[in-house]
Amino acid sequence: MRRVAAFYQSTVGKKVAMALTGFILVGFVIGHMLGNLKAFQGAEKFNHYAEGLRELGAPFFGHEQFLWLFRIALIVSVGVHVLAATQLTLRAWRARPAKYHMAPHLELSYASRTMRWGGVIIATYVVYHLMHFTFGNAHPDFIPGDAYHNLVVGFQSPWVVAVYLVAVAMLTLHLYHGIWSALQTLGASHPTYNRWRRGVAAALALAVMAGFAAVPLSVFAGIIR
Amino acid sequence: MELRAKVPSGPIQEKWDKHRFEMKLVNPANKRKYEIIIVGTGLAGASAAATLGELGYRVKVFTYHDSARRAHSIAAQGGINAAKNYQNDGDSVYRLFYDTVKGGDFRAREANVYRLAQISLNIIDQCVAQGVPFAREYGGLLANRSFGGAQVSRTFYARGQTGQQLLLGAYQALARQVAEGTVTLYPRTEMLDVIVIDGQARGIVVRDLVTGTISAHMAQAVALGTGGYSNAFFLSTNAKACNATAIWRAYRRGAGFANPCFTQIHPTCIPQAGDYQSKLTLMSESLRNDGRIWVPVRAGDTRQANAIPEGERDYYLERIYPSFGNLTPRDVASRRAKEMVDKDQGVGPARNGVYLDFRDAIQRLGRQTIAERYGNLFDMYLQITGENPYDVPMRIYPAPHYTMGGLWVDYNLMSTLPGLFVIGEANFSDHGANRLGASALMQGLADGYFILPSTIGDYLAQTKFAAVPEDHAVGRGAVAEAEARTRRLLGINGSRTVDAFHRELGTLLWEFCGMERTADGLHHALREIPRIREAFWADVRVPGDGQDLNQELEKAGRVADFLEFAEVMCLDALQRDESCGGHFREEHQTPDGEARRDDEQFAHAAVWEYTGDDHPPKRHVEPLTFEYVHLAQRSYK
Amino acid sequence: MNLTLHVWRQSGAAAAGRFERYEARDVSEHMSFLEMLDVVNEGLIEAGKEPIAFEHDCREGICGSCGMVINGRPHGPVPRVTACQLHMRTFKDGDQIWIEPWRARGFPVLKDLVVDRSAFDRVIQAGGYVSVRTGAAPDANAVPIPKRDAERAMDAAACIGCGACVAACPNGSAMLFTAAKVAHLGALPQGQPERYSRVRHMLAQHDDEGFGSCTNHGNCEAACPKGISIDWIAQLNRDAIRAALGKATEYAGVGGGGA
Numbered sequence A: 001m002r003r004v005a006a007f008y009q010s011t012v013g014k015k016v017a018m019a020l021t022g023f024i025l026v027g028f029v030i031g032h033m034l035g036n037l038k039a040f041q042g043a044e045k046f047n048h049y050a051e052g053l054r055e056l057g058a059p060f061f062g063h064e065q066f067l068w069l070f071r072i073a074l075i076v077s078v079g080v081h082v083l084a085a086t087q088l089t090l091r092a093w094r095a096r097p098a099k100y101h102m103a104p105h106l107e108l109s110y111a112s113r114t115m116r117w118g119g120v121i122i123a124t125y126v127v128y129h130l131m132h133f134t135f136g137n138a139h140p141d142f143i144p145g146d147a148y149h150n151l152v153v154g155f156q157s158p159w160v161v162a163v164y165l166v167a168v169a170m171l172t173l174h175l176y177h178g179i180w181s182a183l184q185t186l187g188a189s190h191p192t193y194n195r196w197r198r199g200v201a202a203a204l205a206l207a208v209m210a211g212f213a214a215v216p217l218s219v220f221a222g223i224i225r
Numbered sequence B: 001m002e003l004r005a006k007v008p009s010g011p012i013q014e015k016w017d018k019h020r021f022e023m024k025l026v027n028p029a030n031k032r033k034y035e036i037i038i039v040g041t042g043l044a045g046a047s048a049a050a051t052l053g054e055l056g057y058r059v060k061v062f063t064y065h066d067s068a069r070r071a072h073s074i075a076a077q078g079g080i081n082a083a084k085n086y087q088n089d090g091d092s093v094y095r096l097f098y099d100t101v102k103g104g105d106f107r108a109r110e111a112n113v114y115r116l117a118q119i120s121l122n123i124i125d126q127c128v129a130q131g132v133p134f135a136r137e138y139g140g141l142l143a144n145r146s147f148g149g150a151q152v153s154r155t156f157y158a159r160g161q162t163g164q165q166l167l168l169g170a171y172q173a174l175a176r177q178v179a180e181g182t183v184t185l186y187p188r189t190e191m192l193d194v195i196v197i198d199g200q201a202r203g204i205v206v207r208d209l210v211t212g213t214i215s216a217h218m219a220q221a222v223a224l225g226t227g228g229y230s231n232a233f234f235l236s237t238n239a240k241a242c243n244a245t246a247i248w249r250a251y252r253r254g255a256g257f258a259n260p261c262f263t264q265i266h267p268t269c270i271p272q273a274g275d276y277q278s279k280l281t282l283m284s285e286s287l288r289n290d291g292r293i294w295v296p297v298r299a300g301d302t303r304q305a306n307a308i309p310e311g312e313r314d315y316y317l318e319r320i321y322p323s324f325g326n327l328t329p330r331d332v333a334s335r336r337a338k339e340m341v342d343k344d345q346g347v348g349p350a351r352n353g354v355y356l357d358f359r360d361a362i363q364r365l366g367r368q369t370i371a372e373r374y375g376n377l378f379d380m381y382l383q384i385t386g387e388n389p390y391d392v393p394m395r396i397y398p399a400p401h402y403t404m405g406g407l408w409v410d411y412n413l414m415s416t417l418p419g420l421f422v423i424g425e426a427n428f429s430d431h432g433a434n435r436l437g438a439s440a441l442m443q444g445l446a447d448g449y450f451i452l453p454s455t456i457g458d459y460l461a462q463t464k465f466a467a468v469p470e471d472h473a474v475g476r477g478a479v480a481e482a483e484a485r486t487r488r489l490l491g492i493n494g495s496r497t498v499d500a501f502h503r504e505l506g507t508l509l510w511e512f513c514g515m516e517r518t519a520d521g522l523h524h525a526l527r528e529i530p531r532i533r534e535a536f537w538a539d540v541r542v543p544g545d546g547q548d549l550n551q552e553l554e555k556a557g558r559v560a561d562f563l564e565f566a567e568v569m570c571l572d573a574l575q576r577d578e579s580c581g582g583h584f585r586e587e588h589q590t591p592d593g594e595a596r597r598d599d600e601q602f603a604h605a606a607v608w609e610y611t612g613d614d615h616p617p618k619r620h621v622e623p624l625t626f627e628y629v630h631l632a633q634r635s636y637k
Numbered sequence C: 001m002n003l004t005l006h007v008w009r010q011s012g013a014a015a016a017g018r019f020e021r022y023e024a025r026d027v028s029e030h031m032s033f034l035e036m037l038d039v040v041n042e043g044l045i046e047a048g049k050e051p052i053a054f055e056h057d058c059r060e061g062i063c064g065s066c067g068m069v070i071n072g073r074p075h076g077p078v079p080r081v082t083a084c085q086l087h088m089r090t091f092k093d094g095d096q097i098w099i100e101p102w103r104a105r106g107f108p109v110l111k112d113l114v115v116d117r118s119a120f121d122r123v124i125q126a127g128g129y130v131s132v133r134t135g136a137a138p139d140a141n142a143v144p145i146p147k148r149d150a151e152r153a154m155d156a157a158a159c160i161g162c163g164a165c166v167a168a169c170p171n172g173s174a175m176l177f178t179a180a181k182v183a184h185l186g187a188l189p190q191g192q193p194e195r196y197s198r199v200r201h202m203l204a205q206h207d208d209e210g211f212g213s214c215t216n217h218g219n220c221e222a223a224c225p226k227g228i229s230i231d232w233i234a235q236l237n238r239d240a241i242r243a244a245l246g247k248a249t250e251y252a253g254v255g256g257g258g259a
């Protein structure tokens, strides 16, 4: 434990923490995305799924118990991820005080450059998103337990849909660099397979984008009603 | 000045072992009491400092570079020799010894050369253990190439970056000692003088190149590994900063300077493109293994290379030296090239080069193979000239490359100034009048890793040292002198730049003390040099002040020393009234234009002693006897 | 050709710097970039001004001394070429050229284009070596090394310590330089005994020098004149993780062992 703590003190240690928590978050996002797709199967399937989430782990766990464990894991991951990101970012700014008169972005991809602000945007989005669909205080007509209703009503406003799409776009970029970057950070590198790493990251990111974007768009287009 | 070589008695094969046994040892407990100053972090300096640190001495290392890793050794491309005989092609310590003495045209000390050949074996072991990534065969064993016309494959290499990898090995060993606290590094610090107290070298005067502060450092012994002086010619293959200041200042304090006229001109360099040219780039000698050298038969032929039909090409080396062809030794190949250019058979825009043609090799072996062998060199050539050697022949011309001359040292690598040791290219080396390819790296590391660390201990163990404080009067005096000189350089405020003077000197030396020398030419040079020197001190402009990083000031000091040194170089060339190796006196050649030695009169090292600014230096000689390699005319026909 | 140079001038570490404008007249396309600066400097000196200070030595792309950011690119526009090997034929008449020093907290400016890169030396001193005493070596062929490993080691060892990677990295990270040395020694049997303690100590020093962290931007590789690959950074990360998981800790003993 002491060793790991010491490792976290190093820049690489922080990076590894980001990568690990990042992967947890990726896992959640993918699962969540798949869950959302159930919306296409109609109200009670979807609500039943949402209910299901709360009954997860039964009979060993009571109502929402497991979900809370799961939420705690998520909250911790985001916490660590954001903490490390912030520490590294501040450090990087200190390490590079002066800017160049002109600096073409050699290899810099848009995705890699937007990791930081992209992350912030995602974070703020999540807060809004929770108020929107989980606590409902940012929802015009929130009916606890009727996730489907909340969803359909929630996405009637073009603004809301727009916000979601922007968030998803940011997330896609974040994952595109993030997943590849995480592999690099965790040392998952091998001459013969390295060619694939970018591809895999891109594929996952696009899948997540498509899956997430599908729901709000369909609701808005009236396919889900 | 007496020249006692201190060569141990006994058969040559046993001299070094015998000597190592006879040398006094410093009691391990006392080693920490001794301070040693090393100037230079090239192969010689870095390896010596690292090893002495390991032994427990307190070592201070100085270099004008920003990092110890940048020494000029880093630029060595071709490789390093060792008599390992891994190829089982008949190599042996004795053969390496023999080849080196013969290659040096019988102007080296046999005992030193034999020791060098012996130690070459340990060097490779040492470097591999440090993690130097030498080229390997598929079986995992070390690969070798034959180099510089040697008949055996004894050259170890790391792609085209052998010097870099060897230096990084030594640099890392040095870094380890710095971490251990046995060695203190002083980068960006230039040595300006040697401090001599009661006839012993006891310290140096240095200038901090960032703050400009000039100060003294004291020790029990000083070793110079400060490299060669090819830059006296201004244009050479050496790094821009290479200079003679350290050894020249030591000479002025009483160290004898041996064979200053022994300079090596490397045959395969990229010809000068314009008068703005700042240095010349070496194209590794290995290119001569596959490239064919030629010029147009007709003088003044301005056609493009590929437009010149086979019949009108003169592959002159193959014609004159049927058996060695394009692999004739450096000095011979260089002179022939000059001859062609002088006869107006030169090629290229300035008609100042000869062709090194790979057409046939590419046809024979295929572009692929050639790319594997020389890819990085071809790219470098393309980068510099804009011409692609795969399509048009390379243009090459000789350039100053290495200096065999240097401070005279005895068998223990100590100069005529007690306590001042000299290692690597800076000493008058084991290469006689001409160095074979891939043997300078070997010598630098032999001196630094294996010879100096034991001989310096012998000196320390045998010598009584008076205590000298860091602010000893003599030291303060030397510091004051250096400060005065710096102020003087800054004060002239004339109209011409340092480089302008350096270029003028270089052109003069290249013309009259370069590849071919004549009595008349040398007399002329000896008249000109003082003139340039006076002009320099009257009219040079060194901007800025001495209080901070001032690169012009650094250059000025070095060029000022070159302007003094050049005179001794020409004097030596004049007095050595024979031809040998790199020193070619037109008056002394065989009917077919080979160097003709005069062993009756000149089988010796000429050692110059400083006798004051207004007296000519005094010439002494160390006679050389050849008991094992019998004196013979070199012939590469 | 004629060029307009905008060169960063800074009299000392403490002083504030600014761009100065210089006209470089009839520059030959065969000149190297540094030779072009030489000519400009001669002009400045003759005009009684202070020449532009820039680091250089071998001018063959191997010593790693030279280094300046030319139009935003460390070592200039041509990939895999050092500033000293860059030739003027890559520019055209009338070009505006902006020349700046490496900019990173780990590399304080000393004067004009000259920066202090001693942090690199300290990173190596922290463990970038094999601990072998002179004379303690076995025969060079005693341990065969697969050609593949030797080549890998050489690829990483080709680093010239110029610092362009740091200059190019948006985070001012020296991870490529550090990784190159870790990978060079890590690829060879001689480097194994200290492999994990080495990576841990070199990383600690890297961080102490104030370099930023690597977020895998890949700019360093693009700017590196020797094309050192960021795959080595992945390898460094892997070794660092292994080190943290215990590979680098001393053997504490399991009891017994006598005495």
Ligand SMILES: Cc1cc2nc3c(=O)[nH]c(=O)nc-3n(C[C@H](O)[C@H](O)[C@H](O)COP(=O)(O)OP(=O)(O)OC[C@H]3O[C@@H](n4cnc5c(N)ncnc54)[C@H](O)[C@@H]3O)c2cc1C
Pocket (backbone or CB within 6 Å): B039, B040, B041, B042, B043, B044, B045, B062, B063, B064, B065, B070, B071, B072, B073, B074, B075, B076, B077, B078, B079, B080, B162, B163, B189, B190, B191, B192, B225, B226, B227, B228, B237, B238, B239, B242, B243, B245, B246, B282, B401, B402, B423, B424, B425, B426, B437, B438, B439, B440, B441, B442, B444
């Ligand atoms: C382009 C080129 C290619 C070569 N290729 C080969 C090859 O393939 N094989 C081979 O065997 N040889 C080769 N050589 C020759 C060989 O590289 C050198 O002879 C050898 O490296 C010299 O090493 P050194 O340690 O004696 O001096 P250097 O490596 O020149 O080191 C000199 C050191 O002294 C320091 N120094 C000098 N003066 C002062 C001062 N006044 N104050 C403070 N510090 C000072 C410098 O900073 C530097 O650290 C080549 C040479 C050149 C130019």
Ligand code: HEM
Pocket (backbone or CB within 6 Å): A015, A016, A018, A019, A020, A021, A022, A023, A025, A026, A029, A078, A081, A082, A085, A115, A116, A118, A119, A120, A121, A122, A123, A174, A175, A177, A178, A179, A181, A182, A183, A185, A186, C214, C215, C216
């Ligand atoms: C759904 C949410 C998120 C997911 C799935 C996610 C995933 C990832 C992954 C996998 C990485 C790669 C880590 C590495 O390179 O080793 C990463 C990096 C990063 N994340 Fe996130 N992240 C999320 C949210 C956030 C948030 C909220 C922030 C904070 C503001 C953030 C900031 C960053 C930053 C700055 C990086 C780049 C640092 C680096 O590459 O090392 N991320 N993210």
Ligand code: HEM
Pocket (backbone or CB within 6 Å): A029, A032, A036, A050, A051, A053, A071, A122, A126, A129, A130, A133, A134, A147, A151, A164, A167, A168, A171, A212, A213, A215, A216
């Ligand atoms: C764009 C399409 C999305 C839709 C339609 C959507 C829908 C929902 C719904 C309906 C809930 C409530 C589930 C419930 O309370 O039963 C929810 C919860 C949540 N969503 Fe989303 N979401 C989307 C995108 C995202 C994204 C991109 C993220 C994160 C980066 C995210 C993170 C969360 C979180 C953290 C919760 C809380 C889960 C919990 O209750 O523990 N969502 N989402």
Ligand code: SF4
Pocket (backbone or CB within 6 Å): C158, C159, C160, C161, C162, C163, C164, C165, C166, C176, C177, C180, C223, C224, C225, C226, C227, C228
């Ligand atoms: S990794 Fe490349 S850019 Fe960085 S120091 Fe080494 S050679 Fe220079």
Ligand code: F3S
Pocket (backbone or CB within 6 Å): C168, C169, C170, C171, C172, C173, C174, C175, C176, C213, C214, C215, C216, C217, C218, C219, C220, C221, C230, C233
């Ligand atoms: S650019 Fe910087 S972020 Fe990492 S990959 Fe290179 S060090």
Ligand code: FES
Pocket (backbone or CB within 6 Å): C055, C056, C057, C058, C059, C060, C061, C062, C063, C064, C065, C066, C067, C082, C083, C084, C085
């Ligand atoms: S000057 Fe040596 S690398 Fe550029």
